[in-house]
Structure formats: C-alpha cells, structure tokens
Amino acid sequence: MVQIPEGASKVDVLIIGAGPAGVMCATGLARAGINVRIIDKREDKVMAGQADGIQPRTIEVLQSYGLADPLLKHGNQMHMAAFYNPSPTGGIERTGRAADVTAPTARYPFEVTLHQGEIEKIFLDAMSEKGVQVDRAIVPTSLEVSSDPAILSDPQAYAVKVVLQHMSRPESQQEEVVYAKYVLGADGAHSWVRKTLGIAMEGENTDYVWGVVDTIPETDFPDIRNKSAIHSRNGSCMVIPREGDVVRLYIQVEQAAFVENGRIDKSKVTPQHLMEVASKSFQPFTISFPHEIMWWTLYVIGQRVAARYSLHERVFIAGDACHTHSPKAGQGMNASMNDTHNLSWKIAHVLRGWSDISLLKTYEFERRKYAQDLINFDKKFAALFSGKPRSDDNEDGVSHEQFLEAFQTFGGFTSGIGVHYEASALVDPTNQHLARHLRIGERLIPQVVVRAADARPENIQELIPADTRYKLLLFPGDISTPAQKEKLGDLAHALSAATSFRRRFTPPNAPVDAVFDIVTICTTPKEEVNFTDVPLALRSHWSKVWTDDEQLAGGVGGKVYETYGISTTEGAIVVVRPDGYVSAIAPLDGVKYLDQYFSGILHT
Incomplete structure (x- = not known):
C-alpha cells in the first residue's frame, strides 16, 4: 500500500495538458464519476488558431456525449471540395468539384471547421457541469512510477508521484506533490511526459x-x-x-x-x-x-509515432504526444480526441473494479495501430499535395x-468512418456471418429505427450513448410470429439465469442495466408492435423496444436488418462497447458464447 505523505494531494486520474485529447478524457471520466484532475501550463484556453477541423466520425463521437449541437451551431460545414490545377494559358483553373466526404455510411456527411478554442470550450462547459475545471499555469517537474509489482498490480493503488509547479503562486508556495493512480500525458508534440518516460518518436x-x-x-x-x-x-x-x-x-x-x-x-x-x-x-x-x-x-x-503509449499501464500518452503528421487531411485533433475516447471508459471500468487492469493494454494495441496507419496514409497524401x-x-x-x-x-x-480495431480480448470476429455488413471492430453504422411505444423515429446511434455501458442490441426479427417470439423468450430466460454474464458481472445492488443496456430492434410493423411484446427481463424501460420500419411520414427507416446483413429469422445479438464500436456478435441462443466473451473482459 502506498503511504500518502501529509500535505500531498491525491487523485484517481491526473491529466497533464488541456488540449483536445486532455479535455475529451476529462469529460469522459468526470461523467463516469471518476475523481479526475486536469492541469495545463497555459493561463487561458486557446483563443485563436491551432487545430480547427472535425471529421464525420468525430461528430458522431461528440453526439454520443451529447455535445455535437454547439459544434454544429457555431461551426462551418464543408460539404464540397474544389480542385484547381495549372491552366494552359497561365495561372490556375478549376478542374473539378466533388463531395468533401466520401464515406457512404457517415451520419454527418461533412466536416465542421471551428477554431480549437471554441471546440475546447464545448468540453470545458461539459466538465464544469460535473465540477471539474482546468487548473492552469501549472507545469510538472518530476514524475515517478512505482517499481513495486504489488502496487502496480493493484488498480486502486496510487502508483504515480508527480511534482507540480504552480507558476502563478509565490515561490515558496509553488511546489505541490500529487499521488495519482493513473496519469495521462496529453501535453502536445513536445510532450514533457513522453520525454520523461524516455519514449522515442519513430519516423x-x-x-x-x-x-x-x-x-x-x-x-x-x-x-x-x-x-x-x-x-x-x-x-x-x-x-x-x-x-x-x-x-x-x-x-x-x-x-x-x-x-x-x-x-x-x-x-x-x-x-x-x-x-x-x-x-x-x-x-x-x-x-x-x-x-x-x-x-x-x-x-x-x-510523420512520427511513439514507440509505446504507456508505462506499466499507469502513465499514458495521447494525441500529439504520441503521433505527429501533416494537418491538411484534418486528422490531428480528431485522432487525439479519439485516442482518449478509447481510453477513458477503460480506465473507468478498471477503477470501478469491473475489469482487470490488463484491459488498459488494449489502448496501445488499438490506437497505435491506427496511428501507424495514419502515418502511412499521410506520407502518400502529403507527397501528392506537396508535389x-x-x-x-x-x-x-x-x-x-x-x-x-x-x-x-x-x-x-x-473521415474516421473506416477505423478498424483488430481482434483482441475486446474484439471477437467469430460470428461475423450473423451480420455480414456490420464489421466487427468498426463503429456501429447509423440507421433510423422507430420506437415501438410511440412511433418516434431516431437514429440507432442515439441508443448507444457514451455512458460507459456495454450495449446489447437484440435483433429477433418479427416477434409477432410464434417462432421468433419463442426465441426471444428463451433469450430472456437465459439472460435471467444466475450464471449468465448479465447477472454475474452486474455489481450487487446495482440497477439491472448498470453494466449492460439491452435494446431490442424487431421487424414487426409499427402499426402492430407493442413494446410489451418484449419480455420484461429484456426491457429496463419502455423506450428500449424499437422496430425496423419506416417512420410515419414515410421514406426514412426500415433498412437496419438489410444494411447490417442480419437475417430476419436467424437474428443476432450485437455487442457494442462503450465507445460505440461493434465488438462481438452472437446468435440469439448464444448466451454461453457471450458468457465466455465477457469473462475475458469483466470480473466480479
């Protein structure tokens, strides 16, 4: 056990750097109820310049936190791109126009541009609602990670000691010692945290x-x-x-x-x-x-990528601290925020005791592979653009x-739409055939569904908010038919068993949907379906039952099963992890498979 000296501070997660990666992480952790502190050397937020482009996938991510509206309200939307080349008569001439975004499944088929300070403000306001503010004019001066295996293996131990200097205080009061369970270095391309850890940038x-x-x-x-x-x-x-x-x-x-x-x-x-x-x-x-x-x-x-992204899964780096590239494809801020969107829920699960600390290894596994792909792309794109x-x-x-x-x-x-995470404890492609067009390891494709209780249309991505819970999307087909109704009933019985993953991994006295949020999307026509047709064990609320049908106004909706490649008779259970990525698919009678899958991620 780590002894905290008198006068020292302690915190679950210390974030160094309040740029896009840092504030994204702080927002996610604060909303998860984690004790988080974020510091920055700047005396104020960015007032102009810096990064400014938000890609379609990042807009989806912001929407999953309920934060897309101010971005869409204040930002500029780029729908079209124009191309100019040398004219035979001198100067330049337009040689074509095309859609700015070429990602057919994008929910928001455009980029949004807004200066970084305003983008950061969206997160600062969200953090403030949870009582978290950026502590400014502070720089770290030393960082020590325990070498004791017992401490490092205890996810609740304060394994990291950081000394901070408060530059705005009198000299005698400037030094503060902080003990943290986890530290994130989101402190930019010249990252002090990365250099202190001795992590090389390769490229x-x-x-x-x-x-x-x-x-x-x-x-x-x-x-x-x-x-x-x-x-x-x-x-x-x-x-x-x-x-x-x-x-x-x-x-x-x-x-x-x-x-x-x-x-x-x-x-x-x-x-x-x-x-x-x-x-x-x-x-x-x-x-x-x-x-x-x-x-x-x-x-x-x-074009450079950090050789590693963490030290003992206690100190992490994210954003420009671990990858740099040209800005013209608009990837820097997007990659940075998606780094910590990937990391924050994993830290929350470990701190809650839901998952073993080994879960944090998947952060580097997933995001470093993406950064390497980004660098390879950027080399080609930069050469074409600068040639x-x-x-x-x-x-x-x-x-x-x-x-x-x-x-x-x-x-x-x-656009970020095509980001794919490879197979791991989190991503199991075993049953890809059950949803042929919904690729395991990629984000859930947006589609419009209709709520059974009141025929309200909604995008299916609205049903998977970034609230740290796993989503189990049930696709049972037409539940008005005896065969499909029986399958759904059998599933309800299996998930209610004391030995099921749902019961085993939900903490005692916690709500039934604390860890697993179950949503049913059937194909029963909206005029005939009742939300009560779904067994009570599978619906924590009347709003958890939907149908794959067109909205009443017509023309929109009714294509989820087709788009995902799911059989209306065979059905499927789609597991969506807390960051919106499809991580596994099971048959309707596949509770035993899911028991095994979640046993590799969660523990009691």
Missing part, C-alpha cells in the same frame, strides 16, 4: 514546408467557401473555410530558405511573405488581405486524376 521529417494563416480575405476566387486544393506552378495551397467569414489558408513555401537542421527559422519569413506567395498561386484570381491576421504559423511536415503538378514541362508531376483518386480512396480513413 522522419519530410522536406515540405508550409505556412498557415487565419484571416478574412477579399477575393474573387469562386470556391473560397469550399475546401479547395490548388496545385499551381507557384506551389500548392489549400483553402479551408471557417466560421463566419474566416478562411484558413495552407501555403506551400520554398523550404531551402527556412529549414536549418530540420527545424524552421521563423525569423526568416513573415505573414506578409505568405500572402505574397498565395497571391501568386491564386492567379488569375485576385486575393488580398485587408483584415487582421488572427493566427499564423509555419511547420515542416513530419509539383503535372504539366507539359513536368510530365512526372501529380495529375488531377491522381489527386482526386487519392482524395476519394482515402475518404473512409480521413
């Missing part, structure tokens, strides 16, 4: 240098409010429209003058220089910059067709 820098400017331009460029990829003889540009009239410009610059030993000397370039480059690249269209520069920066494109365009005097350059094909081919990846 390399490219020789592509880009500038970024946020401003309100004056222009006759017709696609200034669409995402626009510009390949000109003067270099490449990307236009990202933002909230209000704001536009972000990514501008390729000549690297030779600015890179020294792999780093940029910002003193040798100014925003005015970037504007001049942009003006030349936009010709024959005119663009000027009469308004203030809200934010600007320079960067060298690099010289094909022309009469550069036949080996990048053609419009090549770029468009890559843009559309990678759509499932850039």
Whole structure:
C-alpha cells in the first residue's frame, strides 16, 4: 500500500495538458464519476488558431456525449471540395468539384471547421457541469512510477508521484506533490511526459514546408467557401473555410530558405511573405488581405509515432504526444480526441473494479495501430499535395486524376468512418456471418429505427450513448410470429439465469442495466408492435423496444436488418462497447458464447 505523505494531494486520474485529447478524457471520466484532475501550463484556453477541423466520425463521437449541437451551431460545414490545377494559358483553373466526404455510411456527411478554442470550450462547459475545471499555469517537474509489482498490480493503488509547479503562486508556495493512480500525458508534440518516460518518436521529417494563416480575405476566387486544393506552378495551397467569414489558408513555401537542421527559422519569413506567395498561386484570381491576421504559423511536415503509449499501464500518452503528421487531411485533433475516447471508459471500468487492469493494454494495441496507419496514409497524401503538378514541362508531376483518386480512396480513413480495431480480448470476429455488413471492430453504422411505444423515429446511434455501458442490441426479427417470439423468450430466460454474464458481472445492488443496456430492434410493423411484446427481463424501460420500419411520414427507416446483413429469422445479438464500436456478435441462443466473451473482459 502506498503511504500518502501529509500535505500531498491525491487523485484517481491526473491529466497533464488541456488540449483536445486532455479535455475529451476529462469529460469522459468526470461523467463516469471518476475523481479526475486536469492541469495545463497555459493561463487561458486557446483563443485563436491551432487545430480547427472535425471529421464525420468525430461528430458522431461528440453526439454520443451529447455535445455535437454547439459544434454544429457555431461551426462551418464543408460539404464540397474544389480542385484547381495549372491552366494552359497561365495561372490556375478549376478542374473539378466533388463531395468533401466520401464515406457512404457517415451520419454527418461533412466536416465542421471551428477554431480549437471554441471546440475546447464545448468540453470545458461539459466538465464544469460535473465540477471539474482546468487548473492552469501549472507545469510538472518530476514524475515517478512505482517499481513495486504489488502496487502496480493493484488498480486502486496510487502508483504515480508527480511534482507540480504552480507558476502563478509565490515561490515558496509553488511546489505541490500529487499521488495519482493513473496519469495521462496529453501535453502536445513536445510532450514533457513522453520525454520523461524516455519514449522515442519513430519516423522522419519530410522536406515540405508550409505556412498557415487565419484571416478574412477579399477575393474573387469562386470556391473560397469550399475546401479547395490548388496545385499551381507557384506551389500548392489549400483553402479551408471557417466560421463566419474566416478562411484558413495552407501555403506551400520554398523550404531551402527556412529549414536549418530540420527545424524552421521563423525569423526568416513573415505573414506578409505568405500572402505574397498565395497571391501568386491564386492567379488569375485576385486575393488580398485587408483584415487582421488572427493566427499564423509555419511547420515542416513530419510523420512520427511513439514507440509505446504507456508505462506499466499507469502513465499514458495521447494525441500529439504520441503521433505527429501533416494537418491538411484534418486528422490531428480528431485522432487525439479519439485516442482518449478509447481510453477513458477503460480506465473507468478498471477503477470501478469491473475489469482487470490488463484491459488498459488494449489502448496501445488499438490506437497505435491506427496511428501507424495514419502515418502511412499521410506520407502518400502529403507527397501528392506537396508535389509539383503535372504539366507539359513536368510530365512526372501529380495529375488531377491522381489527386482526386487519392482524395476519394482515402475518404473512409480521413473521415474516421473506416477505423478498424483488430481482434483482441475486446474484439471477437467469430460470428461475423450473423451480420455480414456490420464489421466487427468498426463503429456501429447509423440507421433510423422507430420506437415501438410511440412511433418516434431516431437514429440507432442515439441508443448507444457514451455512458460507459456495454450495449446489447437484440435483433429477433418479427416477434409477432410464434417462432421468433419463442426465441426471444428463451433469450430472456437465459439472460435471467444466475450464471449468465448479465447477472454475474452486474455489481450487487446495482440497477439491472448498470453494466449492460439491452435494446431490442424487431421487424414487426409499427402499426402492430407493442413494446410489451418484449419480455420484461429484456426491457429496463419502455423506450428500449424499437422496430425496423419506416417512420410515419414515410421514406426514412426500415433498412437496419438489410444494411447490417442480419437475417430476419436467424437474428443476432450485437455487442457494442462503450465507445460505440461493434465488438462481438452472437446468435440469439448464444448466451454461453457471450458468457465466455465477457469473462475475458469483466470480473466480479
């Protein structure tokens, strides 16, 4: 047992860094009732610039926390992308337009752009509702992880000691010692936590240098409010429209003058220089910059992934602390928030005593594989975007067709929709054939269903909120027929048995749906179905029974079984883990299989 010295602080989870990854984690943990503290070296939240693009899958994730509405209200939506290439007569010309998002199953088929400070505010407000605030102007100065195996194996032990410096206090009161059960380093690309742990970043820098400017331009460029990829003889540009009239410009610059030993000397370039480059690249269209520069920066494109994501599953890193890449595909903030969306519920389960501490190993297993895939994608995309365009005097350059094909081919990846977690204790693809089109290891595909009790239509993703519970989606077919009704009754009996996973892994005196939230989606027509047709043992509330039918207004709904590839007679039980990913599928008589599956994840 760890002895906490008098005067020291203690906390279940200490988060270092209040960027997107940090505030996402703090929000998830606070809502799970975990004692969490988040610190940041900044005296205030980000006021301008930084990351600004939210991809379709991340919008779905935010919605699972009930946080998508302010994003959609205040952000700019990008539905279309435009492509410009060198014109035979000089300057550039538009060579095509296409949908910005090429992910057919996206619930939100667009990107949302909004500056990072406003995105962080969404989480800060949600955290505040749970009594959690960011402690600011604080930096860590030392971090020690216990080497005692007994302490490390005890998920409730305060295994990490962190010394903090409060920069706003008088010198004699600056030092604070904190003991934490778990620590998250979400402290950016130059992560102090990562360096302290001695974790290497693996990868390399490219020789592509880009500038970024946020401003309100004056222009006759017709696609200034669409995402626009510009390949000109003067270099490449990307236009990202933002909230209000704001536009972000990514501008390729000549690297030779600015890179020294792999780093940029910002003193040798100014925003005015970037504007001049942009003006030349936009010709024959005119663009000027009469308004203030809200934010600007320079960067060298690099692709790196941390060699590991944790130390003893006690200290973790997330976001830019463990992966860096180019920003033009809009992945950085999205990857960061989805890192901690993956991690927070796992920490909550371990701290509640629901799962063994070994569950936390799946964080690195799942998210590092994704980061490696992201880096591989980014190398291809960055090379295509930064490469010289094909022309009469550069036949080996990048053609419009090549770029468009890559843009559309990678759509499932850039949107986040195609993220796939490989087989593990959490992800069991054994019964994939029961739902042929609902891939185990990927997020639940959105579809509209109709509530049995009142015919209210709703997206099925609304039935799987990020509330730390496993969702058991029952697909029994038409429960008005004797055969399917009998199958459902047998399932209710099996799940009610004292030996079933549902009974064994629900804590004593806890509500029946504390760990497993059961939702039934049948095919009985809405005019005939009764929510009471589902056995009481399978419905904790009248709102837990739905049907795969069109809504009363018609035209929407009635395609879940078809879309998922589920037989209306054979049926299926779809297990959705707390972060919205399908993790297992069982037959309707597969309670014994689920007993075995959950025995590998949960314990009493």
